[in-house]
Amino acid sequence: MVSLPHTISVLLDESLLSLNRAVGVVRRRNLPIDSFSVGPALTPGVSRLTITLSADQATTDRLVGALRKTSGVREAVSYRGGEGVARELALIKVRVGRGSYGQVLDAIQLFRAAVIDEGPEEVVVQVAGSEAFVVSLIRALEPYGVVDVARSGTIALERAGAAAGSFSLSNSQDEQP
């Protein structure tokens, strides 16, 4: 039973009640959740909920199974790191003093981030990337004074070329005694 990072992607009816139900299924299992994010999916009226967590395969399969039978859920799939692409968006408000502006800009360039708002003493930086990438930029900016951060949580899709909605409900057959 090895805990690995898993991403669970859930398509559900675009309603707070459906979202509440789906989140409740996760919440009652008391699992170590790393990230939640929700937004519109391709089909109108459908939301995509993306959950990242560290869990063993059997636990992840059980969670997916429970989500799939939850009222309002249309589809739930899980994949491990390599099977999907995952990104996070962050907005970082950072102080820029007279001496540090250039250094902040250097860091931002290194992370292919952008300044999207500018004030006399602060800038708002937008960055997108893996969770680790985003966290690295926040760490890099900390010496200059990070005032606030808003992060979207991880969103993910299966890799290009993967059949949409392909998934495994493996019943943990590989973990048989």
Added chain:
Amino acid sequence: MPEVLTGAQVLCRVLREKGVDVVFGYPGGAIMPFYHALPEFPELRHVLVRHEQAAAHAADGYARACGRAGVCVATSGPGATNLVTGLATAQMDSSPVVAITGQVPRSMIGRDAFQETDIIGITLPITKHSVLVQDISELAERTREAFDIALEGRPGPVLIDVPKDVQNQKMEWDGGTADGRRVAERNDAFRRSASRPESREEGLRRAVALMASAERPLLMVGHGVILANAYEEVRALAERTGVPVITTLLGISAFSEAHPLHLGMPGMHGEVHVNRAIQHADLIVGIGLRFDDRVTGNTAAFAPRARIVHIDLDPSEIGKNVPAEIAIVGDAREMVVALLQAVKPRRCDAWWEEINGYRRQRSEAYHGGLSPEFILGTIHDVTGGRATIVSDVGQHQMWVAKHYPYRTPNTHITSGGLGTMGFAVPAAIGVQFARPGTPVWAISGDGGFQMNMQEIATMIQEGIPVKMAVFNNGYLGMVRQWQQFFHGRRYSATPIWSPDFVRLAEAYGIAGFRVEHARQAEEAVSRAMKDPGPALVEFMIEQEANVFPMIPPGASLSEPIEGEPASARVG
């Protein structure tokens, strides 16, 4: 000109359209428009309970007994929250209950109005589906959907919350259209995973091969067989292969206990030879069960030699508790039919001989000869085996499960998953509605009986002739047993005082009998049966009798306690 109906009338129309003939409920402020409309629908029999919990259990009992959705109705706030235990019971045991609750008017929602509660939020984890109806225009569709969802696939409870002003709204009624589209869409994922034909065919093929080659095969049969009406098919499968049949607590009565291939109940209070058979089996074909922890004991040590074939309608059950080598997702009846068409006749004589060698004779002494087995045998004999037995939760529940000689399908009804004390008496009311003219016995302990004995009044007012048996030992017996075995005999809060139940029966105006010796049992049960109304029989049983054998919690099925444990004798 089209008719103009109120929301309350629309609700009643749809209930009729869905074939509802009885609703169990209790009026109150936010549900008054519904109650105002109800007398216009004499085909909708209303049963006034004494507590909303009983309405939910009665709806559950009705649903389990006849397979149609049971309906309960309550007002907002406390009325709705009182349904909660009943809904959780129905959820755990896959019972199609539709709960209709009144809600404060839409303009008041979220303002902590009088008797406002977020019943949708409260019941989210214990319902299969729930909906707050926002407008009369969607009321009919949401209500139809509620019934469809409650009944389709693996059944479960659904709650419809209807604000009072929506019940009073008016609309032109054109009869509406029975539209199941949204349901179909919603449960798309479930359906898709439930019907992967290739993997199912493959699973069935492998299962058939294993059933042919296994030396020590077992069939384990659960509630799914009852829900799918697969009794004949399971019997035929067992008879063709000679495989011993184990029935789980909710699978009891899915297979006749008079049948020579019937082995018994497994798990925490299963007989030693049943559990030992599981531990020695090389193949377990589980049909419509979820391998609950009370069945498996320690899962790591469960059936260590067995390959497991798991057949269930709900794909999320497979592999949930025990790993299944072969997963077959589908309706129990259809899957058993498919197995039946492919399995070759065989016998399991050597295996049976081995199992029979595991059988134990236990002798337990009971005060006045009034053993649970004797009492239950008496009820069976006096009712000619025609009774439906609705048991409560605790020691008597295990005795009923172990000793009542079930012959007829779906005549054993109990709260298995949630283990709800107080279930039997109100659930029996619902069962009686589903099975008019047949004997229905609610069997409770003195603890559980006192949790919902107020429903005797309901039986009288509504003319429901449920017969009640109370196993009175002056204790919350199952907890006392655990205290005896595992808590150094410290009987903390388990001695329980009861009123004089016979005089209680008299106070309600029903027949009441007390049985203290075995010789009194038959007459008391006979007189209770002859009485046209409800009747109560109190059995004064051995105070500290225990349910044996017992697998201690967390232990494996190989470690039963078969008699008074040494540590307990010290006192």
